[in-house]
Amino acid sequence: MTTELRVLDPAEYESWTEGLLRALLVDTEPPEERELWRELTEFDRSLAAWDGDDVVGSASALSFRMSVPGGAVVPTAGVTMVHVAATHRRRGLLRSMMRRQLDDIHEAGTEPLAALTASEPQIYGRFGYGLATRKLLADIDTSRVTLDVPPEADDVRLRFVADPASVWERCEAVYARRVGARAGMLERGRLLHRLPLLDPERQREGALPLACVLAERDGEVTGYARYFARDSSDAYGVPRGTVALRDLEALDPASYGALWRYLFDLDLTTTLVAHNRPVDDAWQHMVSDVRQCGLRYRDALFLRPVDVGAALAARTYTVPVDVVLEVEDAFCPWNAGRWRLSGDAKGASCERTRDGADVALSVRELGAAYLGGESLGTMAFTGRVRELREGALAAASSAFLSDPLPWLPHGF
Structure with missing residues (x-):
């Protein structure tokens, strides 16, 4: 054939x-x-x-x-x-x-970058894609867990919206202001804003239609949450409903706390499911009992530099860095060789060089570290990142890390 x-x-x-x-x-x-x-x-x-x-x-x-x-x-x-x-x-x-x-x-x-999500994560490493972001999954027992929110949350006005599509522009305005604050988020142009609004009935699994709640302060929308609510009860007729969070964004701690408290407190529910949140999501520091939150983690975004020089020059670095990287890239050989990366929190440059290498790694590990969520120092224990000049690895690893941790808000 x-x-x-x-x-x-x-x-x-x-x-x-x-x-x-x-x-x-x-x-x-x-x-x-x-x-x-x-x-x-x-x-x-x-x-x-x-x-x-x-x-x-x-x-x-x-x-x-x-x-x-x-x-x-x-x-x-x-x-x-x-x-x-x-x-x-x-x-x-x-x-x-x-x-x-x-x-x-x-x-x-x-x-300069290519990115994907994988149904089978073992497939794409051989093409140079490294695991760059993870996601937090939680199944919170809200009958046992309470939430300690900022006092200012009481000043936030919450408004329920039965049709999320009717307020999508207000939600997108909030989302757009959040994009630059966390690496890995996508600008939602060219119809991408419609992905979080998809609500086919057969995929609700008995839940009510997608709903939205807006957070407002001084007449401005400062946050939103979109979610499903599903009714259920146990053998004794005690309500055991579930809230399934699709997405939540907020511009300030008060709005963030008010939205999470709303989800925790919905009548007739005892479980809050959140299956794609940042690994360092702040609500984890607000709960009374983190053990009752069913926390676990999964792979999310896989990334590879298509143009190493342009990719590394496009981001900034937590601390000043001046390092020569020996990059192996058998699948895209134009990336292979030595690159001098110089940068700090204000900007960076990355150019080819003949100088001696300080750190050697493949493009896969470079892709994993690129967004700042995975440590080059940790990956050195796999043998795939090698220090060639004493002290260079620790300095480069610190420079690459990002705060907050990177996160992909939805698939594509």
């Missing part, structure tokens, strides 16, 4: 999507979700692998901007919709699509 890899024709979108859903073990896609993803799809950046009339592989990229340490938002290729049919495994098809995609991004020269 032979396969043909080509750019997706809009007329082939339905076949392309059906092949992807089949590989992901998804039966059907709600019409509103399929329509949104069709609008989001950039056909000239989408690849389809064909075996005759059958779609046997796909890979796409979205054009967006992601925040990096220091607050800049950097053009990033959002790799998505990747699959290889089970009938066509072990033929190099995924490698061919990753090769074509990264070559195209590099040749365009406008996106």
Whole structure:
């Protein structure tokens, strides 16, 4: 058998999507979700692998901007919709699509970073993607846990909105002001703001429709939370409802505390589920009993520099750094070699050099450390980051770290 890899024709979108859903073990896609993803799809950046009339592989990229340490938002290729049919495994098809995609991004020269979320995280390391952000998952027993919020939370006006779409612009204004404050967040242009509003009935699992509560201070919207509420009771008729948080953003501690208190206090509920929050989310310091919060962590964003020099120069560094990095990148050899990184909290430069290397690592570890959530010093214990000049690793590791920790607010 032979396969043909080509750019997706809009007329082939339905076949392309059906092949992807089949590989992901998804039966059907709600019409509103399929329509949104069709609008989001950039056909000239989408690849389809064909075996005759059958779609046997796909890979796409979205054009967006992601925040990096220091607050800049950097053009990033959002790799998505990747699959290889089970009938066509072990033929190099995924490698061919990753090769074509990264070559195209590099040749365009406008996106120094590529990022993705992975259904199977073991797949993408060989293409240079490193685990750059994690997410916090919590199942909080609100019948046992109380919340200590700032006193100013009492001054915050909360307003329930039954139709979140009616206030999306106000929520997006809050979100936009938060993007630069935490690395890993996405600017939500080009329809991305509609992703958190998707509310297909079949995916609610018996919950009420998506709802929204706004936090307001002095007539200004200073925060929001969007959530689902699900009624339930035990064998004795005692209410055991669940609140499932989709997203929450706030501009100040008072609004943040007021919104979390609202979610904790909803009548007839005893569980608050939050399955994508920053690892260092502040509410963890406000609860009375963290053991009753069911905390766990999962991988989130995988990232790789497509252009090492431009990527490292685009962010700032916690402490001054002047280090020569010996970068290994077999898949994108244009990145391989020595790079002198000089920077601080105000800015940075990264240029090729012939000077002796201080730290050696692969592009995968560089991608993992890039947003400041993973420590180069810790990764040195894997043997994949090597110190070549005494003291250089500790200095570089400190410079790369970010506060607050990076976080991806939603998938793509």
